[in-house]
Amino acid sequence: xxxxxxxxxxxxxxxxxxxxxxxxxxxxxxxxxxxxxxxxxxxxxxxxxxxxxxxxxxxxxxxxxxxxxxxxxxxxxxxxxxxxxxxxxxxxxxxxxxxxxxxxxxxxxxxxxxxxxxxxxxxxxxxxxxxxxxxxxxxxxxxxxxxxxxxxxxxxxxxxxxxxxxxxxxxxxxxxxxxxxxxxxxxxxxxxxxxxxxxxxxxxxxxxxxxxxxxxxxxxxxxxxxxxxxxxxxxxxxxxxxxxxxxxxxxxxxxxxxxxxxxxxxxxxxxxxxxxxxxxxxxxxxxxxxxxxxxxxxxxxxxxxxxxxxxxxxxxxxxxxxxxxxxxxxxxxxxxxxxxxxxxxxxxxxxxxxxxxxxxxx
Numbered sequence: 001x002x003x004x005x006x007x008x009x010x011x012x013x014x015x016x017x018x019x020x021x022x023x024x025x026x027x028x029x030x031x032x033x034x035x036x037x038x039x040x041x042x043x044x045x046x047x048x049x050x051x052x053x054x055x056x057x058x059x060x061x062x063x064x065x066x067x068x069x070x071x072x073x074x075x076x077x078x079x080x081x082x083x084x085x086x087x088x089x090x091x092x093x094x095x096x097x098x099x100x101x102x103x104x105x106x107x108x109x110x111x112x113x114x115x116x117x118x119x120x121x122x123x124x125x126x127x128x129x130x131x132x133x134x135x136x137x138x139x140x141x142x143x144x145x146x147x148x149x150x151x152x153x154x155x156x157x158x159x160x161x162x163x164x165x166x167x168x169x170x171x172x173x174x175x176x177x178x179x180x181x182x183x184x185x186x187x188x189x190x191x192x193x194x195x196x197x198x199x200x201x202x203x204x205x206x207x208x209x210x211x212x213x214x215x216x217x218x219x220x221x222x223x224x225x226x227x228x229x230x231x232x233x234x235x236x237x238x239x240x241x242x243x244x245x246x247x248x249x250x251x252x253x254x255x256x257x258x259x260x261x262x263x264x265x266x267x268x269x270x271x272x273x274x275x276x277x278x279x280x281x282x283x284x285x286x287x288x289x290x291x292x293x294x295x296x297x298x299x300x301x302x303x304x305x306x307x308x309x310x311x312x313x314x315x316x317x318x319x320x321x322x323x324x325x326x327x328x329x330x331x332x333x334x335x336x337x338x339x340x341x342x343x344x345x346x347x348x349x350x351x352x353x354x355x356x357x358x359x360x361x362x
Contacts, residue, residue, distance in 0.1 A: 001131050002066055003206065009331070011063055013323020015070040016202050020316040022074025023081075027312060030078040031086075031305025039087040040149055046079030047146030054139040058132055077312075082304030084108075087152070089292045090300060102237035102289035109281065110233035113226045115141075120223035124216045176295075177303050183294055185353065187307045189247065190287040192345055194311030196338060197280030199318045203331070204277070210331055211267045221270055228278030236285035247283055248349040254279050255342025262335045 002012050034042040053072030056065050088108070089101050126133050177183045208221040254276055261269040295303045326334040
């Protein structure tokens, strides 16, 4: 949609950077607010903000309108990422079901991607009515999500948890995370996965169109990505006891797949590329579960937001670099650079963890 409205690669990247910068600025305050006030309330307000953003896209489909809409989406992201996970973990803890967290957070994400899959399939048909029809459907979906957030049931024991989030408590949570022997490594790899995996989500349709696919087939490719993400989220918990180095190898393998597919860059190589977003989700689910097991309830949303904050900072740098490289060379070269970077990052993590002999994350 952005490309069809005449946005350049740098402008497309700048809208995503604006989304990321807003998320960076508000991520930790949103987590602290959720710990102090209401996690359900923060989730619902975030969805309301995104409704406004979609309406701006509908009424003002230009670069400034898209930019403002993405900034509002950034507010929504700050009020969602890390907060939903904190709510889910504490509700399970109140029911003495902590071990179910990885399975359930993966399944909840799978349901979300199933909805994305359905939307992508319908987009192959509904795009013929124009982008406004798709934006209206997105507006309705966001409003329904806000209502659903407030309707989530409580585990009664979870209501008894005392939550405070004064600035001093926020600093203490940050110091705890930084000084912990394992948490920085969890946040580090989770941030890389979020930055590159999440950052590329906005560019996969452009990748597909670069191989020569029609607009309808690009929508079908997006649905294939969603299927992979659904499957990955459903099975991710089965790797909850996998050794830490295995995930570093997985990151390296993701980079190798992207290099292979982009080096050939034919429509059939999209079969390979469709696997990449799902593999990122396997890392996301398992590292989030390992983080939740290491933190206390009264700072759960705050530290979860700290993880997302680190990811958003890294994503901002990634998007700026990707947009500049794509404009200076081509989108294909930018994707190849991503693949190479992932291979190198995986190697760095493998070597660094072995050198420092830190405790294994569980």
